[in-house]
Amino acid sequence: MEKYYSMKEVAQITGLSEHTLRFYEKQQLILNIKRDSNNYRLYSDFDIQWIQFLTKVKSTNMPLKDIQKYAELMAKGNSTLAEREEMLLKHKQRIAEQISTLSDILIQIDNKLLRYQRIREGIGQKDLEIYNSLTIPQDS
Amino acid sequence: MEKYYSMKEVAQITGLSEHTLRFYEKQQLILNIKRDSNNYRLYSDFDIQWIQFLTKVKSTNMPLKDIQKYAELMAKGNSTLAEREEMLLKHKQRIAEQISTLSDILIQIDNKLLRYQRIREGIGQKDLEIYNSLTIPQDS
DNA sequence: ATAAACCTTAGAGCATACTCTAGGGCAAGC
Protein backbone atom coordinates (compact mmCIF):
# COMPACT_ATOMS: atom_id res chain seq x y z
CA MET A 1 0.00 0.00 0.00
CA GLU A 2 1.88 3.02 -1.21
CA LYS A 3 0.87 6.36 0.16
CA TYR A 4 0.09 9.21 -2.17
CA TYR A 5 -0.05 12.94 -1.57
CA SER A 6 -2.24 15.60 -3.14
CA MET A 7 -1.01 18.75 -4.83
CA LYS A 8 -1.89 20.78 -1.75
CA GLU A 9 -0.04 18.43 0.59
CA VAL A 10 3.07 18.41 -1.56
CA ALA A 11 3.02 22.20 -1.73
CA GLN A 12 2.91 22.28 2.06
CA ILE A 13 5.59 19.62 2.52
CA THR A 14 8.04 21.04 0.00
CA GLY A 15 7.36 24.72 0.51
CA LEU A 16 6.87 25.20 -3.22
CA SER A 17 3.69 26.78 -4.56
CA GLU A 18 1.23 24.68 -6.55
CA HIS A 19 2.03 26.95 -9.49
CA THR A 20 5.69 26.15 -9.18
CA LEU A 21 5.08 22.42 -8.88
CA ARG A 22 3.01 22.45 -12.08
CA PHE A 23 5.62 24.64 -13.74
CA TYR A 24 8.42 22.21 -12.82
CA GLU A 25 6.38 19.37 -14.22
CA LYS A 26 5.75 21.24 -17.45
CA GLN A 27 9.50 21.89 -17.65
CA GLN A 28 10.03 18.17 -17.07
CA LEU A 29 11.99 18.54 -13.86
CA ILE A 30 9.36 16.29 -12.29
CA LEU A 31 8.37 13.26 -14.34
CA ASN A 32 5.80 10.47 -14.35
CA ILE A 33 3.47 11.76 -11.66
CA LYS A 34 0.52 9.42 -11.17
CA ARG A 35 -3.04 10.68 -11.64
CA ASP A 36 -6.27 9.62 -9.96
CA SER A 37 -9.61 9.08 -11.71
CA ASN A 38 -10.22 12.86 -11.69
CA ASN A 39 -6.86 13.50 -13.33
CA TYR A 40 -5.60 14.92 -10.04
CA ARG A 41 -1.89 14.41 -9.36
CA LEU A 42 -0.83 11.73 -6.88
CA TYR A 43 2.67 12.26 -5.58
CA SER A 44 4.59 9.32 -4.09
CA ASP A 45 7.17 9.44 -1.31
CA PHE A 46 9.83 9.08 -3.96
CA ASP A 47 8.43 12.07 -5.84
CA ILE A 48 8.59 14.15 -2.70
CA GLN A 49 12.16 13.09 -2.01
CA TRP A 50 13.11 14.05 -5.54
CA ILE A 51 11.37 17.44 -5.27
CA GLN A 52 13.24 18.07 -2.03
CA PHE A 53 16.57 17.19 -3.60
CA LEU A 54 15.72 19.25 -6.68
CA THR A 55 14.94 22.25 -4.49
CA LYS A 56 18.26 21.87 -2.73
CA VAL A 57 20.39 21.69 -5.86
CA LYS A 58 18.41 24.54 -7.37
CA SER A 59 19.29 26.63 -4.33
CA THR A 60 22.94 25.95 -5.14
CA ASN A 61 22.40 27.57 -8.51
CA MET A 62 22.02 24.58 -10.76
CA PRO A 63 19.99 25.81 -13.77
CA LEU A 64 16.56 24.20 -14.28
CA LYS A 65 17.83 22.95 -17.63
CA ASP A 66 20.49 20.86 -15.90
CA ILE A 67 18.06 19.57 -13.31
CA GLN A 68 15.76 18.59 -16.16
CA LYS A 69 18.60 16.66 -17.77
CA TYR A 70 19.29 14.87 -14.50
CA ALA A 71 15.61 13.98 -14.07
CA GLU A 72 15.58 12.61 -17.58
CA LEU A 73 18.62 10.43 -16.94
CA MET A 74 17.13 9.24 -13.67
CA ALA A 75 13.96 8.17 -15.48
CA LYS A 76 16.03 6.18 -17.96
CA GLY A 77 17.37 3.98 -15.21
CA ASN A 78 20.65 2.47 -14.16
CA SER A 79 22.27 2.66 -17.57
CA THR A 80 22.65 6.38 -16.98
CA LEU A 81 24.33 6.13 -13.58
CA ALA A 82 27.76 7.09 -14.88
CA GLU A 83 26.38 10.17 -16.59
CA ARG A 84 24.50 11.24 -13.46
CA GLU A 85 27.62 10.69 -11.41
CA GLU A 86 29.54 12.95 -13.76
CA MET A 87 26.91 15.66 -13.46
CA LEU A 88 27.05 15.51 -9.68
CA LEU A 89 30.83 15.63 -9.64
CA LYS A 90 30.80 18.69 -11.90
CA HIS A 91 28.22 20.33 -9.71
CA LYS A 92 30.30 19.57 -6.62
CA GLN A 93 33.09 21.47 -8.32
CA ARG A 94 30.82 24.46 -8.95
CA ILE A 95 29.64 24.39 -5.36
CA ALA A 96 33.24 24.39 -4.16
CA GLU A 97 33.89 27.44 -6.35
CA GLN A 98 30.84 29.18 -4.94
CA ILE A 99 31.97 28.51 -1.39
CA SER A 100 35.37 29.89 -2.23
CA THR A 101 33.89 33.04 -3.79
CA LEU A 102 31.64 33.54 -0.79
CA SER A 103 34.46 33.09 1.71
CA ASP A 104 36.57 35.52 -0.26
CA ILE A 105 33.96 38.28 -0.29
CA LEU A 106 33.30 37.63 3.38
CA ILE A 107 36.90 38.66 4.04
CA GLN A 108 36.55 41.75 1.86
CA ILE A 109 33.39 42.77 3.66
CA ASP A 110 35.14 42.36 7.00
CA ASN A 111 37.93 44.60 5.79
CA LYS A 112 35.43 47.25 4.78
CA LEU A 113 33.70 46.96 8.13
CA LEU A 114 37.03 47.43 9.88
CA ARG A 115 37.70 50.53 7.83
CA TYR A 116 34.28 51.88 8.70
CA GLN A 117 35.04 51.30 12.34
CA ARG A 118 38.32 53.18 12.06
CA ILE A 119 36.54 56.09 10.33
CA ARG A 120 33.90 56.16 13.07
CA GLU A 121 36.70 56.32 15.64
CA GLY A 122 38.12 59.37 13.91
CA ILE A 123 41.19 57.56 12.68
CA GLY A 124 41.53 57.44 8.93
CA GLN A 125 39.59 60.60 8.19
CA LYS A 126 42.66 61.33 6.09
CA ASP A 127 41.43 58.52 3.79
CA LEU A 128 38.78 60.85 2.47
CA GLU A 129 39.47 61.90 -1.07
CA ILE A 130 37.86 64.04 -3.68
CA TYR A 131 35.66 61.87 -5.84
CA ASN A 132 35.48 63.09 -9.42
CA SER A 133 35.92 66.71 -8.43
CA LEU A 134 32.90 66.51 -6.18
CA THR A 135 33.27 66.52 -2.43
CA ILE A 136 31.98 63.01 -2.05
CA PRO A 137 33.65 61.02 0.71
CA GLN A 138 35.22 57.76 -0.25
CA ASP A 139 34.09 54.32 0.63
CA SER A 140 36.78 52.34 -1.09
CA MET B 1 47.68 63.84 -11.76
CA GLU B 2 44.92 61.31 -11.52
CA LYS B 3 44.81 58.54 -14.07
CA TYR B 4 41.66 57.86 -16.01
CA TYR B 5 40.55 54.82 -17.94
CA SER B 6 38.42 54.50 -21.05
CA MET B 7 35.32 52.37 -21.41
CA LYS B 8 37.27 49.75 -23.31
CA GLU B 9 40.02 49.60 -20.69
CA VAL B 10 37.56 49.27 -17.84
CA ALA B 11 35.74 46.51 -19.68
CA GLN B 12 39.05 44.68 -20.02
CA ILE B 13 40.11 45.30 -16.42
CA THR B 14 36.81 44.34 -14.83
CA GLY B 15 35.79 41.60 -17.22
CA LEU B 16 32.38 43.23 -17.69
CA SER B 17 31.12 44.07 -21.16
CA GLU B 18 30.77 47.69 -22.21
CA HIS B 19 27.05 47.03 -22.45
CA THR B 20 26.96 45.88 -18.86
CA LEU B 21 28.98 48.83 -17.63
CA ARG B 22 26.56 51.26 -19.30
CA PHE B 23 23.63 49.23 -17.98
CA TYR B 24 24.97 49.40 -14.41
CA GLU B 25 25.39 53.14 -14.76
CA LYS B 26 21.83 53.53 -16.05
CA GLN B 27 20.66 51.48 -13.07
CA GLN B 28 22.71 53.80 -10.86
CA LEU B 29 25.00 51.13 -9.48
CA ILE B 30 27.87 53.25 -10.79
CA LEU B 31 27.61 56.97 -10.12
CA ASN B 32 29.32 60.23 -11.00
CA ILE B 33 31.54 58.99 -13.81
CA LYS B 34 33.61 61.85 -15.29
CA ARG B 35 33.31 62.68 -18.98
CA ASP B 36 35.88 64.10 -21.39
CA SER B 37 35.22 66.81 -23.99
CA ASN B 38 33.67 64.22 -26.32
CA ASN B 39 31.31 63.04 -23.62
CA TYR B 40 33.33 59.81 -23.35
CA ARG B 41 33.43 58.25 -19.89
CA LEU B 42 36.59 58.64 -17.79
CA TYR B 43 36.83 56.05 -15.04
CA SER B 44 39.07 56.74 -12.03
CA ASP B 45 40.95 54.16 -9.98
CA PHE B 46 38.28 54.55 -7.36
CA ASP B 47 35.57 53.79 -9.91
CA ILE B 48 37.38 50.62 -10.93
CA GLN B 49 37.76 49.52 -7.32
CA TRP B 50 34.08 50.07 -6.78
CA ILE B 51 33.17 48.13 -9.93
CA GLN B 52 35.36 45.28 -8.75
CA PHE B 53 33.73 45.23 -5.35
CA LEU B 54 30.28 45.50 -6.92
CA THR B 55 31.05 42.52 -9.16
CA LYS B 56 32.11 40.49 -6.15
CA VAL B 57 29.05 41.19 -4.05
CA LYS B 58 26.84 40.63 -7.08
CA SER B 59 28.43 37.20 -7.46
CA THR B 60 27.32 36.48 -3.90
CA ASN B 61 23.73 37.11 -4.96
CA MET B 62 23.15 40.61 -3.74
CA PRO B 63 20.37 42.02 -5.95
CA LEU B 64 21.27 44.98 -8.16
CA LYS B 65 18.64 46.99 -6.29
CA ASP B 66 20.58 46.58 -3.04
CA ILE B 67 23.88 47.39 -4.69
CA GLN B 68 22.25 50.53 -6.09
CA LYS B 69 21.16 51.51 -2.60
CA TYR B 70 24.69 50.99 -1.30
CA ALA B 71 26.16 53.09 -4.13
CA GLU B 72 23.68 55.84 -3.33
CA LEU B 73 24.64 55.83 0.35
CA MET B 74 28.30 55.83 -0.55
CA ALA B 75 27.79 58.91 -2.72
CA LYS B 76 26.10 60.70 0.15
CA GLY B 77 29.23 60.46 2.24
CA ASN B 78 30.22 59.65 5.78
CA SER B 79 26.83 60.41 7.30
CA THR B 80 25.63 57.13 5.80
CA LEU B 81 28.40 54.96 7.22
CA ALA B 82 26.19 53.34 9.85
CA GLU B 83 23.59 52.43 7.25
CA ARG B 84 26.20 50.96 4.95
CA GLU B 85 27.66 49.00 7.82
CA GLU B 86 24.24 47.57 8.55
CA MET B 87 23.80 46.52 4.93
CA LEU B 88 27.15 44.77 4.94
CA LEU B 89 26.42 42.99 8.18
CA LYS B 90 23.11 41.76 6.83
CA HIS B 91 24.77 40.61 3.66
CA LYS B 92 27.42 38.78 5.68
CA GLN B 93 24.58 36.92 7.31
CA ARG B 94 23.12 35.96 3.93
CA ILE B 95 26.52 34.80 2.74
CA ALA B 96 26.89 32.63 5.84
CA GLU B 97 23.51 31.08 5.05
CA GLN B 98 24.56 30.44 1.49
CA ILE B 99 27.75 28.73 2.61
CA SER B 100 25.77 26.59 4.98
CA THR B 101 23.28 25.60 2.24
CA LEU B 102 26.12 24.78 -0.11
CA SER B 103 27.97 22.68 2.46
CA ASP B 104 24.79 20.85 3.22
CA ILE B 105 24.02 19.93 -0.37
CA LEU B 106 27.66 18.95 -0.83
CA ILE B 107 27.11 16.26 1.80
CA GLN B 108 23.90 15.11 0.13
CA ILE B 109 25.63 14.87 -3.21
CA ASP B 110 28.41 12.83 -1.65
CA ASN B 111 25.83 10.47 -0.21
CA LYS B 112 24.27 10.07 -3.61
CA LEU B 113 27.66 9.43 -5.17
CA LEU B 114 28.35 6.77 -2.56
CA ARG B 115 25.06 5.10 -3.34
CA TYR B 116 25.88 5.17 -7.04
CA GLN B 117 29.19 3.54 -6.28
CA ARG B 118 27.49 0.80 -4.31
CA ILE B 119 25.04 0.21 -7.15
CA ARG B 120 27.91 0.03 -9.63
CA GLU B 121 29.55 -2.57 -7.40
CA GLY B 122 26.41 -4.66 -7.57
CA ILE B 123 25.54 -4.10 -3.95
CA GLY B 124 22.24 -2.38 -3.44
CA GLN B 125 20.61 -3.55 -6.63
CA LYS B 126 17.86 -4.49 -4.23
CA ASP B 127 17.26 -0.76 -3.80
CA LEU B 128 15.57 -0.71 -7.18
CA GLU B 129 11.88 -0.16 -6.90
CA ILE B 130 8.97 0.21 -9.18
CA TYR B 131 8.42 3.86 -9.92
CA ASN B 132 4.77 4.72 -10.53
CA SER B 133 3.98 1.33 -11.99
CA LEU B 134 6.66 1.76 -14.60
CA THR B 135 9.91 -0.14 -14.44
CA ILE B 136 11.99 2.91 -13.86
CA PRO B 137 14.94 2.38 -11.54
CA GLN B 138 15.22 4.59 -8.53
CA ASP B 139 17.74 7.28 -7.91
CA SER B 140 16.62 8.43 -4.49
C1' DA C 1 38.04 62.85 -47.77
C1' DT C 2 37.20 58.70 -46.13
C1' DA C 3 37.78 54.68 -43.44
C1' DA C 4 38.75 52.65 -38.90
C1' DA C 5 38.49 52.80 -34.16
C1' DC C 6 36.71 54.66 -30.64
C1' DC C 7 32.69 56.47 -28.16
C1' DT C 8 27.46 58.11 -27.29
C1' DT C 9 22.13 57.37 -26.45
C1' DA C 10 17.50 55.29 -26.38
C1' DG C 11 15.15 51.59 -26.61
C1' DA C 12 14.16 46.81 -28.15
C1' DG C 13 14.94 41.95 -27.34
C1' DC C 14 16.14 37.85 -24.72
C1' DA C 15 16.84 34.14 -21.08
C1' DT C 16 15.54 32.46 -16.75
C1' DA C 17 12.35 31.42 -13.43
C1' DC C 18 8.53 31.96 -11.90
C1' DT C 19 3.48 33.70 -10.98
C1' DC C 20 -0.98 34.53 -12.16
C1' DT C 21 -5.46 34.44 -14.83
C1' DA C 22 -9.25 32.54 -17.26
C1' DG C 23 -12.18 29.08 -17.82
C1' DG C 24 -13.53 24.91 -16.41
C1' DG C 25 -14.42 19.99 -13.92
C1' DC C 26 -15.67 16.99 -9.92
C1' DA C 27 -17.36 15.63 -5.28
C1' DA C 28 -19.19 16.44 -0.71
C1' DG C 29 -22.25 18.80 2.36
C1' DC C 30 -26.48 21.84 3.17
Next chain:
DNA sequence: GCTTGCCCTAGAGTATGCTCTAAGGTTTAT
Protein backbone atom coordinates in the same frame (compact mmCIF):
# COMPACT_ATOMS: atom_id res chain seq x y z
C1' DG D 1 -29.30 22.00 -6.74
C1' DC D 2 -25.86 24.79 -5.43
C1' DT D 3 -21.94 26.40 -2.88
C1' DT D 4 -17.31 25.21 -1.28
C1' DG D 5 -13.03 23.27 -1.84
C1' DC D 6 -10.31 20.86 -4.25
C1' DC D 7 -8.16 20.14 -8.76
C1' DC D 8 -7.13 20.78 -14.08
C1' DT D 9 -5.05 23.24 -18.56
C1' DA D 10 -3.24 26.75 -21.60
C1' DG D 11 -1.37 30.69 -21.94
C1' DA D 12 -0.42 35.51 -20.47
C1' DG D 13 2.23 38.45 -17.45
C1' DT D 14 6.16 39.78 -14.37
C1' DA D 15 10.88 40.47 -12.41
C1' DT D 16 15.65 40.34 -12.97
C1' DG D 17 19.68 40.97 -15.39
C1' DC D 18 21.59 41.48 -19.05
C1' DT D 19 22.59 41.94 -24.37
C1' DC D 20 22.00 43.89 -28.62
C1' DT D 21 20.57 47.26 -32.33
C1' DA D 22 20.05 51.58 -34.60
C1' DA D 23 21.61 55.83 -35.45
C1' DG D 24 24.97 58.85 -34.87
C1' DG D 25 29.39 61.77 -33.13
C1' DT D 26 34.73 62.43 -32.84
C1' DT D 27 39.58 61.51 -33.74
C1' DT D 28 43.40 59.68 -36.22
C1' DA D 29 45.69 57.61 -40.02
C1' DT D 30 45.97 57.05 -45.11
